[in-house]
Amino acid sequence: MRLVTFLHQGQVRLGAQVSRSGASYILDLNRVQPDLPAELLLLMRAGASALERAREASASAGDAQWIPESEVTLLAPLPRPGKILCVGHNYKGHLGIGREELPEHPNMFSKTANTVTGPGQPILIPKVTAQVDYEAELMVVIGKTARQVSEAEAQAYVAGYTIFNDVSARDYQKRTSQWLLGKSFDTFGPMGPALVTTDEIPDPHCLDLELTVNGVPKQRANTRDLIFSVPFLVSYLSAVMTLEPGDVIATGTPAKLPEAANPQRFLEPGDVVRVTIEKIGVLNNPVVAEAARD
Numbered sequence: 001m002r003l004v005t006f007l008h009q010g011q012v013r014l015g016a017q018v019s020r021s022g023a024s025y026i027l028d029l030n031r032v033q034p035d036l037p038a039e040l041l042l043l044m045r046a047g048a049s050a051l052e053r054a055r056e057a058s059a060s061a062g063d064a065q066w067i068p069e070s071e072v073t074l075l076a077p078l079p080r081p082g083k084i085l086c087v088g089h090n091y092k093g094h095l096g097i098g099r100e101e102l103p104e105h106p107n108m109f110s111k112t113a114n115t116v117t118g119p120g121q122p123i124l125i126p127k128v129t130a131q132v133d134y135e136a137e138l139m140v141v142i143g144k145t146a147r148q149v150s151e152a153e154a155q156a157y158v159a160g161y162t163i164f165n166d167v168s169a170r171d172y173q174k175r176t177s178q179w180l181l182g183k184s185f186d187t188f189g190p191m192g193p194a195l196v197t198t199d200e201i202p203d204p205h206c207l208d209l210e211l212t213v214n215g216v217p218k219q220r221a222n223t224r225d226l227i228f229s230v231p232f233l234v235s236y237l238s239a240v241m242t243l244e245p246g247d248v249i250a251t252g253t254p255a256k257l258p259e260a261a262n263p264q265r266f267l268e269p270g271d272v273v274r275v276t277i278e279k280i281g282v283l284n285n286p287v288v289a290e291a292a293r294d
Helices: 039-043 048-060 151-157 232-240
Strands: 002-009 011-020 023-028 066-068 073-075 084-088 107-111 122-127 135-143 159-164 189-199 208-213 216-222 248-251 273-278 281-289
Touching: 002 023, 002 039, 011 048, 023 189, 039 048, 066 084, 073 189, 135 208, 135 232, 135 273, 151 232, 159 248, 159 273, 159 281, 232 248
Parallel strands: 084 248, 122 281
Antiparallel strands: 002 011, 002 073, 002 189, 011 023, 023 066, 084 107, 135 159, 135 248, 159 189, 208 216, 208 273, 273 281
């Protein structure tokens, strides 16, 4: 099932997304099942029974209940996620400057919730930086409370997957050893277009991933090259903190293609960033200059 958060007729709603005859449609789950929570975060917190009701509503809906996607505005599936946990240097071939051996432990950092923005929404270039960069990533969405779970059982705590773009201000990121500020400008976390449940992606470690800027490929990889797997990351993090429904894990980004890395070109107003991950879809975001404030 493909779950979305969308805006229609001035209201934010919970929906399911399907493709039919080359077109995309949205089902307003709150209209079909009024007792379902109106937010994806609350749906996951309601447990497996609520998710099953959403699945049944999607399967039984009549043609007239599906809204053409062109008539709605898709938002980030989780507009205000709980914890945004990110992994650095988690692809073979992208180990970091001067490193040749695989890391023993994942390099973890966080982003803040103000970064999250949805499909089609602009990435704002702040006036204080000229080094805004892109990072295409597979994002894991936690569906059940996880504390000290083993790697063998960790997959059961995953609700699904979405696309994430870990936008970064490299000059701010490099000011200190801590990356938080460079990662946490407003709009620096495009997410979407849908949360795809694990039944549709039983193995997240075989997905093609690509990022383009203005149609030119900049990153291309497959998630089989992840160093630390999804179950490992869920287990590893749950040994430290309680993972809760709606927490998300950005699993890291692959290296830039050689022609994109040298010479390096940062994002500029007018660019369009497109991230595609197999079985999940496409996340498009234009790049604009942040407006001056009076």
